[in-house]
Amino acid sequence: MEAERADGAGLPSDYGSLTEPVKRELRAVVGDNHFKDDMQTRVTHSYDGTPMLQALPDGVVYPGSTEEVAGVMRILSRHRIPLVSRGSGTNLCGGTVPVQGGIVMVMHRMNKIVEVDLENLTATVQPGLNTKQFIAHVESLGLFYPPDPSSMAVSTIGGNIAECSGGLRGLKYGTTKDYVLGLTAVLASGEVIRTGGKLMKDVAGYDLTKLLVGSEGTLAVITEATLKLIPPPKFKKTLLAMYKDIYGAARTVSKIIEHRIIPATLEFLDNPTIRVVDDFAKLGLPLDMEAILLIEQDGDPETVERDIAVIERVCRGENAERVEVAASEEEALKLLTARRSAFTALARLRPTTILEDATVPRSKIADMVLAINRIAEKHRVNICTFGHAGDGNLHPTATTDARDPEEVHRVEAAFEEIFEAAIALGGTITGEHGVGMVKAPFLEWKVGPAGIEMMRGIKRAFDPQGLLNPGKMFAKSARRRVVIDRG
Amino acid sequence: MEAERADGAGLPSDYGSLTEPVKRELRAVVGDNHFKDDMQTRVTHSYDGTPMLQALPDGVVYPGSTEEVAGVMRILSRHRIPLVSRGSGTNLCGGTVPVQGGIVMVMHRMNKIVEVDLENLTATVQPGLNTKQFIAHVESLGLFYPPDPSSMAVSTIGGNIAECSGGLRGLKYGTTKDYVLGLTAVLASGEVIRTGGKLMKDVAGYDLTKLLVGSEGTLAVITEATLKLIPPPKFKKTLLAMYKDIYGAARTVSKIIEHRIIPATLEFLDNPTIRVVDDFAKLGLPLDMEAILLIEQDGDPETVERDIAVIERVCRGENAERVEVAASEEEALKLLTARRSAFTALARLRPTTILEDATVPRSKIADMVLAINRIAEKHRVNICTFGHAGDGNLHPTATTDARDPEEVHRVEAAFEEIFEAAIALGGTITGEHGVGMVKAPFLEWKVGPAGIEMMRGIKRAFDPQGLLNPGKMFAKSARRRVVIDRG
Numbered sequence: 001m002e003a004e005r006a007d008g009a010g011l012p013s014d015y016g017s018l019t020e021p022v023k024r025e026l027r028a029v030v031g032d033n034h035f036k037d038d039m040q041t042r043v044t045h046s047y048d049g050t051p052m053l054q055a056l057p058d059g060v061v062y063p064g065s066t067e068e069v070a071g072v073m074r075i076l077s078r079h080r081i082p083l084v085s086r087g088s089g090t091n092l093c094g095g096t097v098p099v100q101g102g103i104v105m106v107m108h109r110m111n112k113i114v115e116v117d118l119e120n121l122t123a124t125v126q127p128g129l130n131t132k133q134f135i136a137h138v139e140s141l142g143l144f145y146p147p148d149p150s151s152m153a154v155s156t157i158g159g160n161i162a163e164c165s166g167g168l169r170g171l172k173y174g175t176t177k178d179y180v181l182g183l184t185a186v187l188a189s190g191e192v193i194r195t196g197g198k199l200m201k202d203v204a205g206y207d208l209t210k211l212l213v214g215s216e217g218t219l220a221v222i223t224e225a226t227l228k229l230i231p232p233p234k235f236k237k238t239l240l241a242m243y244k245d246i247y248g249a250a251r252t253v254s255k256i257i258e259h260r261i262i263p264a265t266l267e268f269l270d271n272p273t274i275r276v277v278d279d280f281a282k283l284g285l286p287l288d289m290e291a292i293l294l295i296e297q298d299g300d301p302e303t304v305e306r307d308i309a310v311i312e313r314v315c316r317g318e319n320a321e322r323v324e325v326a327a328s329e330e331e332a333l334k335l336l337t338a339r340r341s342a343f344t345a346l347a348r349l350r351p352t353t354i355l356e357d358a359t360v361p362r363s364k365i366a367d368m369v370l371a372i373n374r375i376a377e378k379h380r381v382n383i384c385t386f387g388h389a390g391d392g393n394l395h396p397t398a399t400t401d402a403r404d405p406e407e408v409h410r411v412e413a414a415f416e417e418i419f420e421a422a423i424a425l426g427g428t429i430t431g432e433h434g435v436g437m438v439k440a441p442f443l444e445w446k447v448g449p450a451g452i453e454m455m456r457g458i459k460r461a462f463d464p465q466g467l468l469n470p471g472k473m474f475a476k477s478a479r480r481r482v483v484i485d486r487g
Numbered sequence: 488m489e490a491e492r493a494d495g496a497g498l499p500s501d502y503g504s505l506t507e508p509v510k511r512e513l514r515a516v517v518g519d520n521h522f523k524d525d526m527q528t529r530v531t532h533s534y535d536g537t538p539m540l541q542a543l544p545d546g547v548v549y550p551g552s553t554e555e556v557a558g559v560m561r562i563l564s565r566h567r568i569p570l571v572s573r574g575s576g577t578n579l580c581g582g583t584v585p586v587q588g589g590i591v592m593v594m595h596r597m598n599k600i601v602e603v604d605l606e607n608l609t610a611t612v613q614p615g616l617n618t619k620q621f622i623a624h625v626e627s628l629g630l631f632y633p634p635d636p637s638s639m640a641v642s643t644i645g646g647n648i649a650e651c652s653g654g655l656r657g658l659k660y661g662t663t664k665d666y667v668l669g670l671t672a673v674l675a676s677g678e679v680i681r682t683g684g685k686l687m688k689d690v691a692g693y694d695l696t697k698l699l700v701g702s703e704g705t706l707a708v709i710t711e712a713t714l715k716l717i718p719p720p721k722f723k724k725t726l727l728a729m730y731k732d733i734y735g736a737a738r739t740v741s742k743i744i745e746h747r748i749i750p751a752t753l754e755f756l757d758n759p760t761i762r763v764v765d766d767f768a769k770l771g772l773p774l775d776m777e778a779i780l781l782i783e784q785d786g787d788p789e790t791v792e793r794d795i796a797v798i799e800r801v802c803r804g805e806n807a808e809r810v811e812v813a814a815s816e817e818e819a820l821k822l823l824t825a826r827r828s829a830f831t832a833l834a835r836l837r838p839t840t841i842l843e844d845a846t847v848p849r850s851k852i853a854d855m856v857l858a859i860n861r862i863a864e865k866h867r868v869n870i871c872t873f874g875h876a877g878d879g880n881l882h883p884t885a886t887t888d889a890r891d892p893e894e895v896h897r898v899e900a901a902f903e904e905i906f907e908a909a910i911a912l913g914g915t916i917t918g919e920h921g922v923g924m925v926k927a928p929f930l931e932w933k934v935g936p937a938g939i940e941m942m943r944g945i946k947r948a949f950d951p952q953g954l955l956n957p958g959k960m961f962a963k964s965a966r967r968r969v970v971i972d973r974g
Contacts, residue, residue, distance in 0.1 A: 119741045119850035142747065164690045175688060177697075178665070191937040198848035200878040201662060201918035203651045203701045204926070204933040205960060206942045210664075210697040214690045231747035254606045260629065260718035300790045361685035363606035391687040431688035439691070446691040450678040454949060455693045461944025473692060 007100075008440060008474030009218075009459045011466030015100060016080040018058040026061055026103075029071035034062040034109070045104040048089035048096040049151070050438060051352045052402050057084070057098040064109045066184055066192060066223040073221065074190030076103060082470045085221045087128060087156030090149075091163055092355055093436025095216050099471040107158050110223065116141055120198045121229045122181060127158020127222050144232035146173035149432070150340045158222050164214030166432030168336065171390035172264045172298075175432060177213045179228045185212055185220035188463040198226055211458070216434050217469040219462040233298035236264070237308045238332035241315035241323045242289040246270060248318040249291035250366030253389045255314045256295075257362060261307050265296035266390030267339050268365070273346070273386040273397075280345035281338035289321065293389065294339055296332065342386050343397070350382075350399040352408075356415055358422035359431030362392040371421040372396045379414040381407070393431035419445065440475035494587075495927060495961030496705075496946045498953030502587060503567040505545040513548055513590075516558035521549040521596070532591040535576035535583040536638070537925060538839045539889050544571070544585040551596045553671055553679060553710040560708065561677030563590060569957045572708045574615060574643030577636075578650055579842050580923025582703050586958040594645050597710065603628055607685045608716045609668060614645020614709050631719035633660035636919070637827045645709050651701030653919030655823065658877035659751045659785075662919060664700045666715045672699055672707035675950040685713055698945070703921050704956040706949040720751070720785030724795045725819035728802035728810045729776040733757060735805040736778035737853030740876045742801045743782075744849060748794050752783035753877030754826050757856070760833070760873040760884075767832035768825035776808065780876065781826055783819065829873050830884070837869075837886040839895075843902055845909035846918030849879040858908040859883045866901040868894070880918035906932065927962035 007013040016022075018037070027035045036042075037059040047054045058081075063069045076083050082102035089096045098104050107128035114124040121143065125134060131152040138145045148167035149155055155165070161183075166175040182196030196202055196209040212220055243249040253266060269277065269292045278285040285292065293315070297307045308325065315323045326332035347353040360368045369385060372394070376383035387394035396418055398411045419429045419442050429435075429442045444452050456474060459466075494500040503509075505524070514522045523529075524546040534541045545568075550556045563570050569589030576583045585591050594615035601611040608630065612621060618639040625632045635654035636642055642652070648670075653662040669683030683689055683696040699707055730736040740753060756764065756779045765772040772779065780802065784794045795812065802810045813819035834840040847855045856872060859881070863870035874881035883905055885898045906916045906929050916922075916929045931939050943961060946953075 117848075117850070118745055120848045121744055122848075164694075166688050170688060177694070187937060187941070189937075193935060193938045193941065195934070195938065197913050197915065198850075199846055199913075199915055199918070200849070201653050201657060201846055201875075201880050202915040202933075203917050203919055203921050204915045205922060205930050205939070206706075206945055207651075207664070207697055207701055208934070208938060208941060210694055211945075214694055219693075231749060257608060258606055262718060300787060300793075302789045303787045306787075359686055359688055361604075361607045361609075362687070363604070363685075388688075393688050426684050426686075428684065428686055428689040428691045430690050431686070432690055434690050435692060443692050446689075447682070447695070448680060450674060450676075451680045451682065451695060452692070454674070454680065454695060457948025458693055458698075458945055461948050462941060 007466055007470055008476045009456050009466060011460060013100060013466060013470060015082055015102060018081055018102065022075065022079050022081065023059065025075045026072060029075065030061055030063050030068050034064065036060045048094065049092050050094040050097065051354055053094040053097045053437060055097050055099045056101065057104040058101050060104045060106060062106050062109050066186065069186045069221050069223050070190045070192055072105065073186050073188065076467060077189055077465065080465055080467065082467050084469050085217045087159030088154045090151035090155045090159065091434060091436065093434040093438045095163060095434050095436035095472060097437060099437065105221065107156065113137060114224065117198060122198045123227045123229055125157050125225055125227060127156060127225065129157045131155045131157055131160055138229055139232065142232065143229040145179065145227060145229055147176045147179060150343060157225060161213050161222055161225055162215070162217050163434040164432065166388065166391070166393065168265045168267060168339065168388060170388055171266050172262045177210055180209055180213050180225055181228050182226035183209055183212055183222055184224035185222050187220050188465060188467050196226065214434070216436060216472055218459060218473055219468065235301040235304050236296055236298040236329065236332065237304045238296045238326040238335060239308055239311060239323065240335065241293040241295065241320040242286055243291045243319065244289060244321050245319050246290040246369060247366045248320065249293050250369050252293060252315055252318040253365050254363045255318060256311055259310055259314060261310060263295050263311065263390060264298040265294065267294040268389035269294070269339065269342065269386040270384060272384035273342055276345040276349060277338050277342055280341055280348065283334065283338055294335055346384055346397050346399055350401055352400045352402040353397060354400065354411060355395050355397040356418065357395060357430045357433040358418050358427060359391065359393040360422050360425045360427030362390060364425040364427065365389050365392055367425055368394055368422065372418055375414050375417045375421065379410045381411050381414050383414065391431065392427065435473045437472055440473055443473065443475065494953055494957055495963045496943050496953060498947060500587060500953060500957060502569055502589060505568055505589065509562065509566050509568065510546065512562045513559060516562065517548055517550055517555050521551065523547045532593070533585070535581065536579050537581040537584070538841055540581040540584045540924060542584050542586045543588065544591040545588045547591045547593060549593050549596050553673065556673045556708050556710050557677045557679055559592065560673050560675065563954060564676055564952065567952055567954065569954050571956050572704045574646030575641045577638035577642045577646065578921060578923065580921040580925045582650060582921050582923035582959060584924060586924065592708065594643065600624060601711065604685060609685045610714045610716055612644050612712055612714060614643060614712065616644045618642045618644055618647055625716055626719065629719065630716040632666065632714060632716055634663045634666060637830060644712060648700050648709055648712055649702065649704050650921040651919065653875065653878070653880065655752045655754060655826065655875065657875055658753050659749045664697060667696055667700050667712055668715050669713035670696055670699055670709055671711035672709050674707050675952060675954050683713065701921070703923060703959055705946060705960055706955065722788040722791050723783055723785040723816065723819065724791050725783045725813040725822060726795055726798060726810065727822065728780040728782065728807040729773055730778045730806065731776060731808050732806050733777040733856060734853045735807065736780050737856050739780060739802055739805040740852050741850045742805060743798055746797055746801060748797060750782050750798065750877060751785040752781065754781040755876035756781070756826065756829065756873040757871060759871035760829055763832040763836060764825050764829050767828055767835065770821065770825055781822055833871055833884050833886055837888055839887045839889040840884060841887065841898060842882050842884040843905065844882060844917045844920040845905050845914060846878065846880040847909055847912045847914030849877060851912040851914065852876050852879055854912055855881060855909065859905055862901050862904045862908065866897045868898050868901050870901065878918065879914065922960045924959060927960055930960065930962065
């Protein structure tokens with residue numbers, strides 16, 4: 001295998017073509033209506049939520065069952081054609097851009113809640129199911145599925161699993177990984193595996209379930225998932241703490257945890273984010289504050305009241321200018337919804353929005369905010385920072401213009417330094433968005449050459465032909481972001 | 488590679504010998520005092536907590552640091568000598584029996600708590616640290632590390648991580664996997680990798696942390712772990728529910744969960760277990776009951792009182808004969824300690840005790856207990872059943888005599904049927920004890936041929952020479968237990 005023909009995972013990348021006979025085979029599996037290769041469909045699936053990345057697939061397939069996915073995969077495996085499986089494509093790491101062409105597999109037809117098991121508190125669902133719809137259904141049964149990525153109104157459970165999505169409730173309740181008990185998945189060969197089950201404990205062999213969660217479609221195509229549900233909290237209370245001193249806000253984060261309180265949500269918004277969110281959601285937030293913490297605690301009423309009282313004291317102790325408890329559930333929901341809209345609100349500022357995902361130990365939040373601001377200033381770029389401060393998971397977000405290469409270059413240089421700063425603080429290059437294409441050049445910074453070599457070995461074991469989501473997670477070498485145009 | 492020379496993972500098993508020059512190399516790394524090959528030391532490390540399995544290692548090494556582990560591993564890798572790393576060897580799956588000889592690496596010198604980080608609520612520890620000692624230290628700082636395997640008075644954190652140990656608090660708090668945030672590990676090549684960190688979220692590449700937890704020493708040698716700590720519950724209450732109807736007890740388990748209550752502990756003991764535990768711990772338990780549930784709830788006082796009241800009602804609704812709330816924390820602790828002693832107590836009955844680990848969805852507990860009793864009767868073997876009923880994790884335990892091959896054969900036949908029954912009920916062959924040698928022949932029943940092939944691929948990627956704990960997890964073929972004598 002020549003070096004030029006190897007991809008980042010050390011796998012061959014001399015793929016087969018999607019010829020007419022292959023298309024006929026695919027149509028025979030999924031039905032004529034569920035394979036498309038017209039230009040409009042191909043263009044529609046050439047990009048995802050990530051700015052500045054685009055590559056045309058050769059065809060798009062919409063399977064209706066695990067068996068159809070397996071049938072498609074057997075065909076693609078025989079003809080060495082790459083596959084990118086995707087849900088709504090809300091990811092921000094270029095995770096579903098078909099950089100090697102081939103087939104994009106859209107899971108939207110497989111969108112059923114197969115079962116909610118009230119005795120075992122599990123739900124079995126198909127990957128194309130919309131996250132928010134699933135959460136609402138579960139709540140209507142008096143149960144709770146905590147992972148709540150900001151994209152949940154659009155995203156799918158399958159996408160959440162592929163990326164190991166987090167969300168606002170991650171601090172107390174964990175991320176998608178903590179709720180996936182079992183998976184049905186189609187391997188690159190077309191074989192079907194079933195991992196885990198309705199089991200709270202299972203140590204039969206290596207944990208393929210947790211390995212597949214967050215594997216970004218590079219190891220298998222997930223076609224069904226058994227998820228853990230939990231009893232919902234009985235009561236919630238939401239508090240806004242407003243600071244003129246941004247580092248006081250950051251310090252508050254670890255102080256709260258030091259007081260042995262794990263809030264359900266502990267969000268941070270800096271001044272530029274406050275401004276755009278308020279302009280978008282008309283909340284009447286004070287625009288002269290340097291930072292706001294949005295804190296929610298849930299549980300039994302007595303516990304929540306006690307915790308909120310302590311949190312309030314901690315905020316004031318760290319020089320919060322104002323601390324306000326939401327007067328009603330509606331007001332609290334409005335605040336959380338506004339926070340979820342931060343990305344959308346920021347996106348209105350300038351043509352291109354690049355939202356990053358650096359994560360540090362929560363004790364380093366203040367240092368990280370300081371580093372981000374210093375780096376933004378150095379490179380003369382506009383970066384707003386918000387995020388899940390309780391998890392140490394910040395989303396520094398640059399508003400820029402993809403048509404200005406010089407400015408984009410400065411933005412990329414700034415983010416490179418931000419990743420470096422996160423690593424230096426004991427953090428990681430991505431807390432919940434995934435590696436995809438965007439972070440691939442930086443993965444080695446976090447996991448080291450030996451770590452990346454083990455990951456490549458796993459990839460080769462699952463996908464020896466390199467067909468599943470090629471070009472993701474593993475970079476050939478470069479450290480810089482690229483705009484791809486295969487069209 | 489000839490089939491005869493391949494082990495269960497499809498790797499070569501023609502190992503090199505521990506010659507005098509190699510011993511000198513090892514002594515140069517760890518110091519003369521920390522390598523031993525006298526017969527007494529070798530015999531002492533030829534078995535673990537599992538009955539009827541024994542194999543002599545060629546030497547025993549006691550490293551003092553990650554660097555020494557790496558140095559040892561580089562030597563063994565060069566000479567193709569297998570390594571079994573171990574803590575106290577309390578596992579029950581033959582996980583640390585050196586079936587291919589070679590080196591046993593005992594981690595007891597690496598037993599330090601490197602750091603407890605009160606801001607991030609993490610602890611960084613060495614693998615040889617005793618579990619109970621660690622828990623006590625953490626509690627003295629007002630924090631909580633939930634995984635509490637019954638062996639914790641003897642076991643080590645490294646062993647817990649290798650096996651992904653559970654315990655009595657698993658139902659509400661999860662198992663070891665849920666508390667490992669980062670690892671330092673030495674690969675088969677001697678290279679060192681660092682995974683995760685003091686990070687609540689990290690999706691940089693495949694989740695090597697969770698992959699290594701429960702990998703039973705077959706992928707790497709863990710030399711340091713960063714663990715998650717949580718705030719401790721403020722209050723606990725313990726309840727005993729006693730049943731003449733064993734299935735009423737089993738039904739109670741899922742009924743409690745259906746009431747949206749997740750107790751901290753929900754243990755089941757059948758009549759034979761009640762008798763031996765009472766005889767051992769002198770608790771005055773009623774010996775005419777068919778089953779006892781030992782239920783603990785923790786949290787804030789108001790919540791606990793409310794939950795315990797509901798649980799009491801549920802127990803009575805399922806025909807509990809008596810329901811008693813422990814009068815004091817001392818009484819509760821005595822009950823939990825007695826439950827933890829079940830294995831020890833049963834071990835006094837007859838010369839050989841085989842404790843198994845079948846796990847089912849919790850709604851199937853009643854069916855599983857029924858199946859175990861039917862199978863025990865069919866094979867005329869004495870099986871007591873107890874376990875973590877809330878997790879669906881039962882420990883059917885046979886008391887037998889290894890010197891009676893005919894009876895041992897019947898016990899093995901019975902367990903084979905029990906595993907089959909667990910799988911048929913949507914369960915698994917092991918919930919918290921691991922695969923090791925004992926379950927290796929049954930692994931395919933749970934994960935299927937394609938699943939096992941993916942696991943073999945992972946093994947080959949990490950350990951291409953097959954040096955790390957060979958003969959574990961992957962069976963060549965047999966389904967039956969074997970008594971090995973390499974001595």
